[in-house]
Amino acid sequence: MFRRTMIMAAGLAVFATFSLAACSSNTPSSSGSGSDSKPTLVIGSQAYYSSDIIAEVYAQGLENAGYTVDRQFDIGQREVYLPEIQSGGIDVFPEYTGPLLQYWQPDATVTLDADVYSALQAAVPDGLRVLNEAPATDQDSYVVTQDFANKWGLTTIDDLSKVTDPMTMGANAEAQTRPNGPDGLLKTYGVSVGFTPIQDGGGPLTVKALQDNQIQLAIIYTSDPSIAADNLVTLTDDKGLFLSSHVVPLVSDKVDDTAAGILNKIDALLTPDALIAMNARSVNDQVPASTIAHDWLADNNLN
């Protein structure tokens, strides 16, 4: 009985210590460490593993340049963290151009990269801005197997019109009525395909169905490691069927020109392949985001 009480007390003490530690690190640090020194920047990320990796790259890149960084990662979805950013609680956040634009302008109709970026710059509220967008994207895309692409000579979605065999698209049920599903494909590109629901969001069941030729076309995220690992080909979307979604840092006014310069430099190097490679290390090898970010920065001489 006594031992159990002791263990419980010890457990409580440990728990309390961690809670207190968490509290203290949660307190937004005011830039009180002298007017000369660089401000502490709070960096956030979505509750999404790839967002964590990019946030960690930003964090370490800034730390390497002498900034103090407070990491506030895994903060749910936009409805949760954007109000926090707008109220000044977070200074740097890895975002995605298209979906961020749609958050502020739900009726926005632009989909192509350049249009989305300029519309986004105009839509950002006062006190915030977006820095340069990275070449890396994280968006829905049509994907086929390498064999299928070779057989019909496919590189763009437009090329699908060359396919004379009947095709079936596999994706989550919502795609059936959304603009990026069979209806949108027919309307924008004039290509008609069948549809079968696969509810794993472009996961292993979808990849297997592609490889078994049960479906010929799937909707998978452009940054998904399975695209490289399973020999899949992303078809280029010239007509903007999918909403362009490039990685872009959303930052507060506390991010000075030097810090912005560092983030822009990182973004210039953040290519689609680089993002896929980092995502793959997380998904396939379970490497922590901090290690992935550290290695990538070192490889690009940003350390």
Next chain:
Amino acid sequence: MNYISAAFGWLANSAEWRGSTGIPTRLAQHLITTGIVVGLALVISLPIGILVGHTHRGSGVVGAVAGAARAIPTLGLLTLFGLMWGIGLKAPILALVILAIPSALAGAYAGIQAIDPAVPDAARAIGMSELRIILQVEIPLGAPVIIGGIRAATLQVVATATLAAYIADNGLGRYLFHGLEAHNYAEMLGGALLVIALALILEVVLAAIQRWVKIRVTNPRSSRRTQLHT
């Protein structure tokens, strides 16, 4: 309350009742899937359950296996089978068969095992073969409980068969998945109401069969005489 009326509005929309993806087609697909699954589950579980109940051997093992099988998450099993055999109906049907077996199996052996041992002994004493004892004594006497097991299995399957739409263009689950993702809650709730209606109809039918069989067993004279009494 708005959602409920919206769901009934969705159900009342005649466009939803037409075509190859209309409600009648989905209902039929759902019912056929349920029928195939329950049929396969019975083919596997009834012989085993009846044999275990008859011999009074292996009930521990069967009970343990059936109990453990109840704990298997059907969606996990479906994904596993899907990765083995690809998309389509095969994976959901097998996952659902495994869902249905425990209830049907438990009903079968419990129904037979619960019979007073004096009854099959008496049948044996008048010279009936073991097969005749099973077919003409034990199955009729255990029938209400056996059907109870089938009833429980059917109810589980008809509700869970919505998962078929996870990897196949099939059944009422299509409305649930699509409604959820497209934020069309009228469709989602409408689909759920259809599943509930189907489950209730099957439940009422099977409960009626069970009651009728029970009356036959407990009060044979109230219905046609069974062979046992000739």
